[in-house]
Amino acid sequence: LIFFSFILVLIPLIISYRKKIGIEKELFFNSIRAFFQLTALGFILGFLFKIKNPMFYIPIVFAMLLYSAYIAKKRSDFNFKAAFYSLTLSTGIILFTLILLNIISLKPNEFIPIAGMIIGNSLNTYTLTIERIKRELVLQKELIEAFVAIGAEIKDAYKIMQRQAIKAALIPVNNMLQTIGVVAIPGITTGMLLAGASPLKAVSYQIVIIYMLVSINLFSALFGSLFYIRQKVKNF
Numbered sequence: 001l002i003f004f005s006f007i008l009v010l011i012p013l014i015i016s017y018r019k020k021i022g023i024e025k026e027l028f029f030n031s032i033r034a035f036f037q038l039t040a041l042g043f044i045l046g047f048l049f050k051i052k053n054p055m056f057y058i059p060i061v062f063a064m065l066l067y068s069a070y071i072a073k074k075r076s077d078f079n080f081k082a083a084f085y086s087l088t089l090s091t092g093i094i095l096f097t098l099i100l101l102n103i104i105s106l107k108p109n110e111f112i113p114i115a116g117m118i119i120g121n122s123l124n125t126y127t128l129t130i131e132r133i134k135r136e137l138v139l140q141k142e143l144i145e146a147f148v149a150i151g152a153e154i155k156d157a158y159k160i161m162q163r164q165a166i167k168a169a170l171i172p173v174n175n176m177l178q179t180i181g182v183v184a185i186p187g188i189t190t191g192m193l194l195a196g197a198s199p200l201k202a203v204s205y206q207i208v209i210i211y212m213l214v215s216i217n218l219f220s221a222l223f224g225s226l227f228y229i230r231q232k233v234k235n236f
Helices: 007-018 024-048 054-076 080-100 108-139 141-149 154-169 171-179 187-194 199-235
Strands: none
Touching (some): 007 024, 024 108, 054 080, 054 108, 080 108, 080 199, 108 141, 108 154, 108 199, 141 154, 154 199, 171 199
C-alpha cells in the first residue's frame, strides 16, 4: 500500500523535472524523510502509549517544542528563543484549557497526538506571521518613517503591521472554517469513519479539533508578532 501510494509523489516529481520548477530533489528527499519519520513515530508511540506516568512522556512534548522552535528559526530567520517562547506559550494555553475542560486527559494516547497537532499548527502559523510582518515592515517603510517624523512612537507603527500580519496568518484557518463539511471532509473525521466510528461521533471530535485550531492559530500569530516587534523596537 505504501509502495503504490508513492506514485502520488512521483507524479509531482516528474512534472517538476519536466517543467524545470526545480523542487524535485527537495520533494523526493523530504518524502523519503517523512516515510522514515512516520515509521519511527509508529514504533515510538507504540512504546509511549504503554507508559502510565505522565512524567515519562511529557518531556517528549518538550523535545517536540524545541525541535519546532529550531525549524521556526530556520524558516523565519528570527530568534530561537522567541520561537520557543511563542510555541510553548500557545501550546501550553491550549493543552491546559483542553485538560481543564476535560476534553482530553493526560493519557498518552490522547495527550501526545493532540500536543503534536497543536505544535505543528502553531509552527506553521508562527512562520507565516513572522514572514508577513517582515514583509509589511519593508513595504510600509515610508509609513513607519512618517510616524516617527510626526513624533509618534515606533511601536505604534509596528502595531499596524502586526494587525496585518495576524490577519494574513489566519487566512488559512478562516478558509477552513468556511469550507469544512461543504467542500472538504477533514482528516480526523475521515480517519474515524475509516475506523468504523459513527458519522456524528466523528464530526463531534472534528468540531473540537477545529475550534482548538482557531485558538492555536491566533495565539501563535499574536505571541510571534509580539516577540518580533519587541525585538525590532529594542534594536531601533
